[in-house]
Amino acid sequence: MTLIPKPFVFARHAQSAFNAALRIGGFTDSPLSEAGIQQAQQAAPILNAIEWSAVITSTLQRTQQTASYAVPNQVIHPYEQLKERNWGDLEGCPIEQQLAYEITPPNGESWQDFETRVLSALNEILSEHSWPLIIAHSGVYRVLNNVINGTPYCPRIGNVTPISFIPSQDENSWNIAPFKGKFL
Template sequence: MKLIRKPFVFARHAQSTFNAAHLIGGFTDSPLSEHGIEQAKNAAPILSDALNNDLNSTKWSVVVTSTLQRTQQTAFYAVPNQTITPYEQLKERNWGDLEGVPIEQQLPYEVTPPNGEPWDTFETRIINALNDILRQYPQPLIIAHSGVYRVLNNVINGTPYCPRIGNVSPISFIPSQDENGWKITPLKGNSI
């Protein structure tokens, strides 16, 4: 599958209660932890500066989240006063019987968890959703999950295996002439 070559910014949601407990979250609708709420609030200046300095705008063309509350809560605190557009297709991978178990029990990505979602199905769902968003909006802010970031890494770099993206660490994706066709950098060089 290919990703439409248009610029966007991606951020993983802030720390959820499952993240704090080191549990596999997947489809489970865990809310933000208190620390996660602070992370999201602390991201607001970074995301606002990107608009003012990079886009000469006071609003993102769209702020997209999954339908899980941890992404919507992150957007609520990180980009206040903007309408949030939830996409069901951007939900994290369904880890089936592994939902809620310690993260150390997570299987390799290419292995389908018992009663869970196969990697290929997950990747197709995510790329279709991202392409739909990129067709409609000039430079969206997408707040989703670490699995979505792994899909992006797989499509761009050929592997889902990469360092876990930090909570609310916005990453800029800009089409380029680089080896992989993309310039991928932390937004404003900041990480939360």
């Protein structure tokens, strides 16, 4: 499955309580930490520089809280399919216990199922909105990296670090760069 070639900005949610405790969050609905609230508020000047066609989050509160602090005057549209990967029995465990992406965690979601779910949601969003801001999870960013670069392995995206994804003229190619408050 490929990604519809339309521009968007992606940001990972601000620091959650599970992030702060170095725990696997996945499907667990962990709220933002105090540092996370500050991160989201600090991102507001950049993310509020544009009136987005839509502000999209997952249904987990850490993404919705990030959006409420970072783009407080815009309506949030939560998508169930953008939730982080279900890490099954590993939810809440120390981050060091996280498995390679190709390995399905006990009672969890396979990488293939996760990628299919996320790409389906992203394509639905991109077919309906011209310049969306998508606030989701590091796993969603890894799906994007896998589709665009052929591997889910990449540096972890920082909390509330907006990245612009602009389709290039080359087929199936993207210009990916830090978002500075406007599309270039």
